[in-house]
Amino acid sequence: MMKKPLAALATCAAFCAPTWAATPPIVSVSCSTNVSGCAFAADGSFPAEGQFYQSQTAFWTTSPATVTFALSAPVLITGYEASLDNNDDYRFEWSLNGTTWATLSTVTAGLGEINGGMDTFSTNPASPEFVTGIAFAPTSAAFVRIIGTGGDGLFAVGELTLFTTAVPEASTWLSLTVGLGALGLFVRRRPAAG
Numbered sequence: 001m002m003k004k005p006l007a008a009l010a011t012c013a014a015f016c017a018p019t020w021a022a023t024p025p026i027v028s029v030s031c032s033t034n035v036s037g038c039a040f041a042a043d044g045s046f047p048a049e050g051q052f053y054q055s056q057t058a059f060w061t062t063s064p065a066t067v068t069f070a071l072s073a074p075v076l077i078t079g080y081e082a083s084l085d086n087n088d089d090y091r092f093e094w095s096l097n098g099t100t101w102a103t104l105s106t107v108t109a110g111l112g113e114i115n116g117g118m119d120t121f122s123t124n125p126a127s128p129e130f131v132t133g134i135a136f137a138p139t140s141a142a143f144v145r146i147i148g149t150g151g152d153g154l155f156a157v158g159e160l161t162l163f164t165t166a167v168p169e170a171s172t173w174l175s176l177t178v179g180l181g182a183l184g185l186f187v188r189r190r191p192a193a194g
């Protein structure tokens, strides 16, 4: 009797699971003109913890400034890992069109464990850099930008990694529906317990 539900679950596992993004979705980074070292914000390398804020980072000493990341396509963003200068407040914003923005997450100066220099923050509970208070509801976006909002006026972004899941294709939804249907059929046919 145990083989049938397992078979149904195996079918669902093969066809029902949403497609996870195979590659990091960030394709480019651009910054306002007062930001130095813009490309360091998305070069694939996280600065060491405590590293000087002007070393291998996108940094700025006059505000306002923006560091904007463009994604390959709209994806469902479920979390992030970011390297930021430790003693500042930052606001992460998301957009679908690059024009209309809304708040995704905020990082405040009191978070993290680094007292001087670059600090990495993660929404992933399994990461050693995990901090509470920065998580957000999964959001579909094509752009993410970081703005410095407070602190000592000296800001830096060392890297951003986004945790995402691709928005499922129509065929995926069809498979999901078929898979759930098959599971439902099995449950209905299952004889009453006893």
Ligand SMILES: [Ca+2]
Pocket: 040, 041, 042, 043, 044, 045, 046, 047, 056, 158, 159
């Ligand atoms: Ca970097």
Ligand SMILES: [Ca+2]
Pocket: 085, 086, 087, 088, 151, 152, 153, 154, 155
């Ligand atoms: Ca600072």
